[in-house]
Amino acid sequence: MFFQVRLFRGLFSPYVAAHQLHKAEQIHGIWTRTSMILAISLILAGISAFFGIGNESLSKQIYDVSAAEFENMKALFAVGQVVLSMLITTALIFFPALVFWVFTDIEYSKLVVIGLLTAAISLLEKAMLIPFQLFFGLDEASSPFGLGVVAQYVTRLEFLIQLLGNISIFSIWMMVLHYLYLKWTTEKKNGVLLLIVLSTNLFIWIFSALFSYIKFEVML
């Protein structure tokens, strides 16, 4: 039988979907769903960039350049932001899938389906963050959904704050989803799966925190 990728079903009835996935021999709709996810990623990033979210580093140049040039700079910056967002989404889909494929015997395409689901969650998080970023000027590390806020009260270490900020309701959901799907589609021991899932997600969080901590943009 074949498995039709349906994101809502996959997210909210994971047990049923996982078992169907496990039993399926063919998977339909991966590329359409992938394009859809990427399209949504593009749109969300576009909206966010359009409002200038994240372009504080350009603001001081408002006195140095003409109005037209200033807007142009922001537009180009926005292009970069959108590209980054799409790259991240792509990585979220395919990288964990790759790791899981190495450590388990599940077909890669099935793991990509899991990747699509988790990517959808991350997009949901991004969408819910936009109002907070726009109206309250909060950055990702100060998301009300994550541990970054508490971290800022507890420590002064920037890296730690970024790391804890990456641990949010949504990222934990993603991790849980990884675990459940793997559990229901493979024979491997739960303990092993837990380890794999934890380390993969942890790796992602640390990598993301590093990327935020090292301000690459000042090099340009």
Place this chain on the structure above:
Amino acid sequence: MNRKKWTVLAIIGLLLAANLFLIFKKESKIERAAYIGEWTEVKEQDLVLSKNKSGVLVPAQEEYVYYQAGSGIFEEFLVSEGEEVRSGEALFEYSPVDIEATISSFEAEISKLDREKEALEDNIDDLEKLERTTSFGDDNPYADSIVNSFSAEISEKKWELGKVEAEIDKYNDLIDIAEDGLRSLTVDSGMAGVVKDISYELQNPVVTITSHDMKVEGVLDEDEVLEIAEGMEVAITSNKLPEKLKGTVSSVSVNPISDPKLDEESQYSFTVELEEQPETLIPVGANVGLKIKVAEAQDVLTVSEKAIRKDSIFVLGRDGKVQKREIEKGLVVGKTVELISEGEEGELVAYEPEGLKNQAPYFTPINISKLSKTELTTMPKKEILRYIGRGLLTK
């Protein structure tokens, strides 16, 4: 299953509540950026606060000429309504009361003398009658002497009569002389202008003369009368005038036009003196527009009133951070406010600032209308890639 779901939801709820509290509490440690959607500039300019009113052209001066009823006999008016008169020109004639009184007294004397004359003539007649009767009476040795005494008395009376008649003649002559020398006196105009009104019934003022020069009169209400003061410059306009006229407020009345009444708006009159009289023909009574310069501030820093919130402005700092600055307001003209406190021309301030914090880094949305395709093509490729790269690396 339900219990698990509820605990999860509870934990999520708790986390959210705790986070929101920590974010929004006073003296929160969470740094927030400021979204600045619109901004405006601090400009250096002249501010003029004017008030627009309307007024009406009236003669600058009016002269009222009076005639005292008892000062003589009014003879005639020498000018007519609407006629132009020069300064010093005679307006009307009258004969003064002195000579009339003199003549009257002469005439009274004559009357008295006439009566005396009559009395004397009667007396003489009586005496002559007695003389005749006595001379035709008995042979009386004393008859002749009586007749003689009558004659003597008659002569005396006749002599007195002669004197009285001479007096009468004298007075008649005097009257003639007085009447000959009777000069008519005139009253002249004190200024050049036009005869506005003549009272043929001799109601005072008998003649009203208005000047050619004009001024403007207008009306102020209770609030305006406190704002407008003498000396303020005024620009006068009319569709009948090719150019604006310049003038100054010459007076603002302290008392209202009509007696103050409860719950009725009081009105106050004010006048504007013209610097130069209009060269084109414009009628007295024409309605004109007035622009009164109430206050002025030259070369001052100004900002839109929409940029001010609770006496502060939010300056877009050159370091990329918002600077909250308390300001002192000066003159306000419409939506523009004079800044008395420190500031620089060209500084950018947030428009309609809402919830902006001091020292917050600010970000601005992309204003599509200001994007320029041509500017983009002139940008060196290196620059283009640099900005894209910065967006790519910022997280």
